[in-house]
Amino acid sequence: MGRGPLRIAATAVLGLSGCVALAACGDGNAVQGNREVAGGEAARGKAILTANTHGCGGCHTIPGIPNAHGTVGPPLHGMALRGYVAGRLPNDPGNLVRWISGPQEIDPRSAMPDTGITTAEAAHVAAYLYTLRDIPK
Amino acid sequence: MTSVEEARAYEPPPPPPSPPKLASVWAQPKGWRQLTEVNNTFIGVLYVGTGLMFLVLGGILALMIRWHLAQPGGTLLTAEQYNQVFTLHGTTMMFLFAVPIMEASSVWLMPLQLGARDLPFPRVSAYGFWCYLFGGLMAYSSIFFWVAPDSGWFLYPPLSTEYSPGINNDFWLLGIGFIEISAIAQVVEVVVGIMKTRAVGMSLDRLPIYSWYVLVTALMIGFAFPPLILGDILMEIERAVDWPFFDAARGGDPILWQHLFWFFGHPEVYIIFLPAAGLVSTILPTFVQRPLVGYTWVVLAAVATGFLSFGLWVHHMFTTGLPHLSLSFFSAASMAVAIPSGIQVFCWIATIWTGRPILKVPFLYVLGFLFIFVAGGLTGVMVAAVPFDWQAHDSYFVVAHLHYVLIGGMVFPLFAALVYYLPLASGRMPNETLGRWGFWLTFIGFNVTFFPMHILGLKGMPRRVYDYPAEMGWNELNLIASLGAAMLAVGIVVFFTDLCWSWFRGPKAKRNPWNAGTLEWATALPSPDTGFRSIPEITGHYPIWDDPTLPEKIDRGRFYMPDSPHGDRETLRTGTVDARPEQILVLPKPTWLPLLAAVATTVCFGVAIFKLYWTSLAAGLVGLAFILIWMWRSEVRSPDEARDIGLGVRVPTYSVGPRSHAWWAMVLLVVMDSTAYGGLVFAYLFIWTVSESWPPAGIEATLDGGLALVTAALILASSLPAAFLGNADRHRRRHLIALLLAAMLALGIAGGWMSLALLWDSGLDPKRHAYTALVWMMVLFPLVHLGIGAVMAAFTLVKAWVDPPRYRWSHAARNTGLWWQWSVAQMLFSLAVIVFYPDLA
Amino acid sequence: MANPLAADNPISIVLAPIVWSVYFLFVYVLNSVACTKGFVGLTLFGFGIVPATVVIATLVTLAIMVWLAGLAWSRFAPVRDTDDHVHSADPELARLARRRFMALAGLLQAGLHILATLYVGLPALLVPEC
Amino acid sequence: MRTRALGAVLVKGGLVGGLAGCGGTQSALDPRGPAAATIADFSWILFAGAAVIFIGTMALAAYGVLLPDRTKGVPPIRFILWGGLVFPGVTLLVLTVATAMVGNAVDFRTHPEEPLRVTVVGNMFWWEVVYPDLPGGPLVTANELRIPVGRPVEVTVTTRDVIHSFWVPALHGKMDLIPGRMNRITLIASEPAILRGQCAEFCGEQHAWMALFVVALDPAEFDGWIARQQAVPEPPDPADEQLVRGRTAFLEAGCGTCHVIRGLAEGPYAAVGQLGPDLTHVGSRLSIGAGVLPNGVGPLAAWIAGVQDIKSGARMPSYSTLDGETLTALARYLESLK
Structure with a gap:
């Protein structure tokens, strides 16, 4: 599947049907915990990822970001639904921003380097990642 | 001329039934045997249909490209797949759609427009068609296994040779090379058809304008394709057995x-455009109900384009670092070729001015063509300007330009013609409403797709990229182009819906439904297998406008050859310039041979892709056998027989020498072959210009001058008996001819053997250097020709021995002589060049 | 083939383009060889050998074209007004129309290829050879 | 120059707007050197002329279609003679001369100033850039051509494999890189700028990602850059364990088989390979992978571990067998080579 206009349309349709499903089943599939990143703007996060200044897309496949289909690290589909970050930290805004801005501090054995991204930028990126709710079947 | 209004008022009565004998000899066989039909009415429709199928197949690839590029980071295709898709898109559209469908149109339409019952070599048309169908499917099918050619439709080495070890490019070289051969076959058919099989009185200045265009185009194919076929052969040899023609490390280039x-590739554009312009020049006068203004000017423009377009090829190479003044020459020729285009455009506009336009669907497509083609022509002049081209070259600007010229210049006229000729082929009228929807969607969709690409190119987007960075400012324009492509696709679907629905379900058409003036509309609808009931005598460019009762007179058998008293398929051969009746051409009846020969040829090329050379050779021999059987069954007429063609005229059924169609076919073949050989000589000289010394440094082995002289003497001697063949034939000296052929063969085989010995003894290893490889090719090329001549000579001898009573010395002997002398000339020239040229240089 | 210059020989339609093709091939090959084989620096009458030769070739070609145009004109002028005869059933009148067609086609070819020759020849005075 | 002003208005007016972001301009309509500027001016004249001719021709056709069957006053043959033969004949004659003159104007081979000589070698799918005759000895870098503003730069282009084409639209047109041939194109940049160029001749799987940055610098800055590039990089501070580990990893992973880092020419794992780009000062470059990623620790790590995923068909394998610590160390080490 491409990211062409049809894909966008398909996503929209899927998204809509998802909402309907959510409304029907109450919060059975709802996101656990807080997904509000203080000082993070999803749009700016998307711009940072698209510009690829820190190379995120080189390792990760990130939905909605052109040219981000790396397979070095895990794909970031459905980041809003995931339980843990880096396999050890509960997925909450603080941990996610911390991991993005300084992974080596949390896990010096991780293959994810400190990319030089600022905390403010990381917050934007985290905000964007929390807009991702689809996990491909 | 009768006024057009009068002509419109007159409606010919429905045609009386054909005489049973005439109808039965032209009737199509039923059931599976229909595949044996060789008549142009049957083959032509299949041929056009196959062309349209490849348009759709190529179009699907185009949609994949646009979908993939709609946004940066497209994931529909991988890089490798994208490269296959764009390569096959270009290859399909150029080689499997544009050129063949134009040849198909002429095979179908030409006899009707010329007033012939069929073209002179129906089996050649059929063979060409089957080769095209099978070869095209073979080349296209590679995409289903993701092994399609992936080096671009232009296949530049070394990317296509050293750096593409897979079989992908072999599909191109063998599949397309094979289709080019079928294109060459159609050249012979169409050129000889136009020169020889016309209605009485259709002198050169009364030739239907479309025929002029087709004639010029066919001759252009004849000059442009052989060098490409040669190039294909050289590249396939480099890929298969490592002779380094294009390998810079070993002296190639x-x-x-x-x-x-590009010596092929640029004329190719005009090969596609000219027949389409011919269709426009035919259709446009009908919809303004006035004759084309400036007939002579349009003829001039077509002929001039045919020549000038050969001076353009280097404008695809403006950035290869060639000398500046050389670039200027080609820039100048590229500008000059715009003038005949301008003349044609003004002739069309002038014609519109003189009449009252009727805005039916075919005319809408003609107007759409004018709009898009003029725009594409103007960007064409821009890219002819060298400095501008340095920026525009290989960018999306060129993608925009070429689609404006090719879709505007060829697809729109083709669509106009498909709608226009639908009643003639099916007897039913197209649907005006669907047609209009189809037109507007296609026209707007086209411009939305391709106009933005001009800007994309100037903003720096190169061609043939599977992806682009998101921050270049190209995203919006790419998205617009992709949406336009979707619209264009919808338009084409609507167009085809109209075509298919109307073909079977449209309202029945009355005769000459558009009130056209050209001869093809004088037949009953749909045009019967018989073609014309009787072959008319005409007195102008628009015979029906000249005499509205002409269809009725034709129906009543008032002209030539109203029946087939001898039970043969026949058509009339007329004089090249004045079109007086000269001979009855007896045409072949349905036969399996063309189809069988095409199957064998397909296997021959197809298995070669997989390097199964022995199987390939066997299939080639089987194909040759079928062709020999086909030849064997030709030539059954007696030179002494004459037949009555009506109106008190008797003509012979047989002719030899320059008057005969077979002689012309051989001459054309030799002329076309000479451009392939010319390409080889060019290659040799070209490698000389890029080498520091000659022979190149490090090659000590030399050719033995004495041995070369002996070879040359033997070969030259063998041409003496060949030269006397025609003379002996004239006197019907059967034994003398047998003797001459035997002497020719003996001397030829001795000479050929010596030429191989010359190469062998020289110690020149063809894998060593481009120079040595070319020396080998310079000898092998004429040697293969002599080999073909030997087969022809053997055939002539055997036929004489086995079948003397029916066999008259004639085409076979004379054509063998002609071919042999041409092969000898090649060999002598080759020897002179390879042996003596190093000393001179 | 009979005399290619004869009035009713259709070859007359393509004489000018054939001359142009030969001219074009000549100047192209000349310049390519001059640049690759290094004799581009030679001079002729004080001009570079390539521009000088190109100018001479252009003038010769133009002279031939003008001559062809004159020949065609001399054939076209007497039958200028016979265009209508293209629709005539009378073979003699039809022959006149045919002559007119060939003469006019030859004339236009010569005219067009005079332009094409000028385009090709002019840059030799302006553009460096290599 | 009025046409360029017009062009600039149109560009800024958004007709052809949306200039490239961080990557530097790659537009032929946004020239940063005299050759591209002259060609852009010429282009605007061509567009204007073509537009006028197009509108005129369409108007004639529309007149014929919309006002049918009038005696429109002009005898058709004279109409064809003037419109189809004389007008284009004269226009194209002028254009032929103009083409020759513009071609000469952008040909800087006879420029009085001594050019800076640079050789650009094409590879599938990256650019090697060599400054062969600098006072301090030749300098090799990759995917980035830094040039002084105002001085002609004679770029000699050739290739190690297939045909490529060198194209920096903001400076000049294209020049092909052809096996066995040395083509030359002389460029001049008129202002300091970062310009993007890209291979323009289809060269195989990753033709799309074969970009090149041209950085035009003030002459003094340029000299400073040359001096820094010619210096051999200092070994990493032994206190920074990660950098030391990165350097060791570079050598032990065999990177030196394909890459050069000057100063690491000794020992069993010497970095003297000639197959990939010279990495001596890789940290100072604008991009990695010939424009596919910006430079930085993150992209470097991504590149090393996932080359084939980021740029399938590149001649470097994905080193996804390195453990996480080694990978980050290696990326940091390379990034430190400024």
């Missing part, structure tokens, strides 16, 4: 390929 390719 990748630029040599570019010359050979």
Whole structure:
């Protein structure tokens, strides 16, 4: 599947049907915990990822970001639904921003380097990642 | 001329039934045997249909490209798949759609427009068609296994040779090379048809304008394709047995390929455009109900384009670092070729001015063509300007330009013609409403797709990229182009819906439904297998406008050859310039041979892709056998027989020498072959210009001058008996001819053997250097020709022995002589060049 | 083939383009060889050998074209007004129309190829050879 | 120059707007050197002329279609003679001369100033850039051509494999890189700028990602850059364990088989390979992978571990067998080579 206009349309349709499903089943599939990143703007996060200044897309496949289909690290589909970050930290805004801005501090054995991204930028990126709710079947 | 209004008022009565004998000899066989039909009415429709199928197949690839590029980071295709898709898109559209469908149109339409019952070599048309169908499917099918060619439709070495070890490019070289051969076959058919099989009185200045265009185009194919076929052969040899023609490390030059390719590739654009312009020049007068203004000017423009377009090829190579003044020459020729285009455009506009336009669907497509083609022509003049081209070259600007010229210049006229000729082929009228929807969607969709690409190119987007960065400012324009492509696709679907629905379900058409003036509309609808009930005598460019009762007179058998008293398929051969009746051509009846020969040829090329050379050779021999059987069954007429063609005229059924169609076919073949050989000589000289010394440094082995002289003497001697063949034939000296052929063969085989010995003894290893490889090719090329001549000579001898009573010395002997002398000339020239040229240089 | 210059020989339609093709091939090959084989620096009458030769070739070609145009004109002028005869059933009148067609086609070819020759020849005075 | 002003208005007016972001301009309509500027001016004249001719021709056709069957006053043959033969004949004659003159104007081979000589070698799918005759000895870098503003730069282009084409639209047109041939194109940049160029001749799987940055610098800055590039990089501070580990990893992973880092020419794992780009000062470059990623620790790590995923068909394998610590160390080490 491409990211062409049809894909966008398909996503929209899927998204809509998802909402309907959510409304029907109450919060059975709802996101656990807080997904509000203080000082993070999803749009700016998307711009940072698209510009690829820190190379995120080189390792990760990130939905909605052109040219981000790396397979070095895990794909970031459905980041809003995931339980843990880096396999050890509960997925909450603080941990996610911390991991993005300084992974080596949390896990010096991780293959994810400190990319030089600022905390403010990381917050934007985290905000964007929390807009991702689809996990491909 | 009768006024057009009068002509419109007159409606010919429905045709009386054909005489039973005439109808039965032209009737199509039923059931499976229909595949044996060789008549142009049957083959032509299949041929056009196959062309349209490849348009759709190529179009699907185009949609994949646009979908993938709609946004940066497209994931529909991988890089490798994208490269296959764009390569096959270009290859399909150029080689499997544009050129063949134009040849198909002429095979179908030409006899009707010329007033012939069929073209002179129906089996050649059929063979060409089957080769095209099978070869095209073979080349296209590679995409289903993701092994399609992936080096671009231009196949530049070394990317296509050293750096593409897979079989992908072999599909191109063998599949397309094979289709080019079928294109060459159609050249012979169409050129001889136009020169020889016309209605009485259709002198050169009364030739239907479309025929002029087709004639010029066919001759252009004849000059442009052989060098490409040669290039294909050289590249396939380099890929298969490592002779380094294009390998810079061993003295070859990748630029040599570019010359050979574009010497074909640029005329190719006009080969596609000219027949389409011919259709426009035919259709437009009908919809303004006035004759084309400036007939002579349009003829001039077509002929001039045919010549000038051969001076353009280097404008695809403006950035290869060639000398500046050389670029200027080609820039100048590229500008000059715009003038005949301008003349044609003004002739069309002038014609519109003189009449009252009727805005039916075919005319809408003609107007759409004018709009898009003029725009494409103007960007064409821009890219002819060298400095501008340095920026625009290989960018999306060129993608925009070429689609404006090719879709505007060829697809729109083709669509106009498909709608226009639908009643003639099916007897039913197209649907005006669907047609209009189809037109507007296609026209707007086209411009939305391709106009933005001009800007994309100037903003720096190169061609043939599977992806682009998101921050270049290209995203919006790419998205617009992709949406336009969707619209264009919808338009084409609507167009085809109209065509298919109307073909079976449209309202029945009355005769000459558009009130056209050209001869093809004088037949009953749909045009019967018989063609014309009787072959008319005409007195002008628009016979029906000249005499509205002409269809009725034709129906009543008032002209030539109203029946088939001898039970043969026949058509009339007329004089090249004045079109007086000269001979009855007896045409072949349905036969399996063309189909069988095409199957064998397909296997021959197809298995070669997988390097199964022995199987390939066997299939080739089987194909040759079928062709020999086909030849064997030709030539059954007696030179002494004459037949009555009506109106008190008797003509012979047989002719030899320059008057005969067979002689012309052989001459054309030799002329076309000479451009392939010319390409080889060019290659040799080209490698000389890029070498520091000659022979190149490090090659000590030399050719033995004495041995070369002996070879030359033997070969030259063998041409003496060949030269006397025609003379002996004239006197019907059967034994003398047998003797001459035997002497020719003996001397030829001795000479050929010596030429191989010359190469062998020289110690020149063809894998060593481009120079040595070319020396080998310079000898092998004429040697293969002599080999073909030997087969022809053997055939002539055997036929004489086995079948003397029916066999008259004639085409076979004379054509063998002609071919042999041409092969000898090649060999002598080759020997002179390879042996003596190093000393001179 | 009979005399290619004869009035009713259709070859007359393509004489000018054939001359142009030969001219074009000549100047192209000349310049390519001059640049690759290094004799581009030679001079002729004080001009570079390539521009000088190109100018001479252009003038010769133009002279031939003008001559062809004159020949065609001399054939076209007497039958200028016979265009209508293209629709005539009378073979003699039809022959006149045919002559007119060939003469006019030859004339236009010569005219067009005079332009094409000028385009090709002019840059030799302006553009460096290599 | 009025046409360029017009062009600039149109560009800024958004007709052809949306200039490239961080990557530097790659537009032929946004020239940063005299050759591209002259060609852009010429282009605007061509567009204007073509537009006028197009509108005129369409108007004639529309007149014929919309006002049918009038005696429109002009005898058709004279109409064809003037419109189809004389007008284009004269226009194209002028254009032929103009083409020759513009071609000469952008040909800087006879420029009085001594050019800076640079050789650009094409590879599938990256650019090697060599400054062969600098006072301090030749300098090799990759995917980035830094040039002084105002001085002609004679770029000699050739290739190690297939045909490529060198194209920096903001400076000049294209020049092909052809096996066995040395083509030359002389460029001049008129202002300091970062310009993007890209291979323009289809060269195989990753033709799309074969970009090149041209950085035009003030002459003094340029000299400073040359001096820094010619210096051999200092070994990493032994206190920074990660950098030391990165350097060791570079050598032990065999990177030196394909890459050069000057100063690491000794020992069993010497970095003297000639197959990939010279990495001596890789940290100072604008991009990695010939424009596919910006430079930085993150992209470097991504590149090393996932080359084939980021740029399938590149001649470097994905080193996804390195453990996480080694990978980050290696990326940091390379990034430190400024």
